[in-house]
Amino acid sequence: MNPDPTQPQPENKETCSADFLRPAIFIDRDGTLNLQVIRDGKPYPPATLDDFRLFADVAEDCVRLKAAGYLLVVATNQPDVGRGTQTQAVVESMHSRLLELIPTLDRIEVCYHPGRGELSTHRKPAPGMLLDAARAMGIDLARSWMIGDRWGDIDAGHAAGCRTILIDHGYAERAPERPPHFTVKSLPQAVGIILAHPLP
Numbered sequence: 001m002n003p004d005p006t007q008p009q010p011e012n013k014e015t016c017s018a019d020f021l022r023p024a025i026f027i028d029r030d031g032t033l034n035l036q037v038i039r040d041g042k043p044y045p046p047a048t049l050d051d052f053r054l055f056a057d058v059a060e061d062c063v064r065l066k067a068a069g070y071l072l073v074v075a076t077n078q079p080d081v082g083r084g085t086q087t088q089a090v091v092e093s094m095h096s097r098l099l100e101l102i103p104t105l106d107r108i109e110v111c112y113h114p115g116r117g118e119l120s121t122h123r124k125p126a127p128g129m130l131l132d133a134a135r136a137m138g139i140d141l142a143r144s145w146m147i148g149d150r151w152g153d154i155d156a157g158h159a160a161g162c163r164t165i166l167i168d169h170g171y172a173e174r175a176p177e178r179p180p181h182f183t184v185k186s187l188p189q190a191v192g193i194i195l196a197h198p199l200p
């Protein structure tokens, strides 16, 4: 018997719960959103708020991703805080600036772990920051992407079950454990790839 279209229909719980999960773009910070400092072929974060400068058109790139239906989550290692060579206050001031300049950002995950061979569940290449954000925001990791400029970003994205895009600035450093799904030269190129893959 056909249901009466004039009466409210029972909710399909399975559909509701699948629809609840949303796709996200996990975005690295230094070298992806803002300019990094290069010394001896290796990238370093800006040391002061005055040195914190975004690449051109980054806010517009994020608007395009948001309009395509993605949550936007920054995931950044800031080990200098854990090593005592940077203050948490300066990093937080940079993130306040970041949220002002890119108002489409939904969340910033930061890991202050010093690295240097000590194990961490959250410092990229570990996926902890991505998994925490997924739990907190209801993110569908399999429909999500990780964009970053270093091997740890790509390995973290793989470990979380996301598709990965390397922005290759040609650093003198090791490659990811597993190659990225795509390699580009800039954030606008990464956005172009994501928008060319409609959400399933």
Ligand SMILES: [Mg+2]
Residues within 6 Å of the ligand: 028, 029, 030, 031, 032, 148, 149, 150
């Ligand atoms: Mg980076």
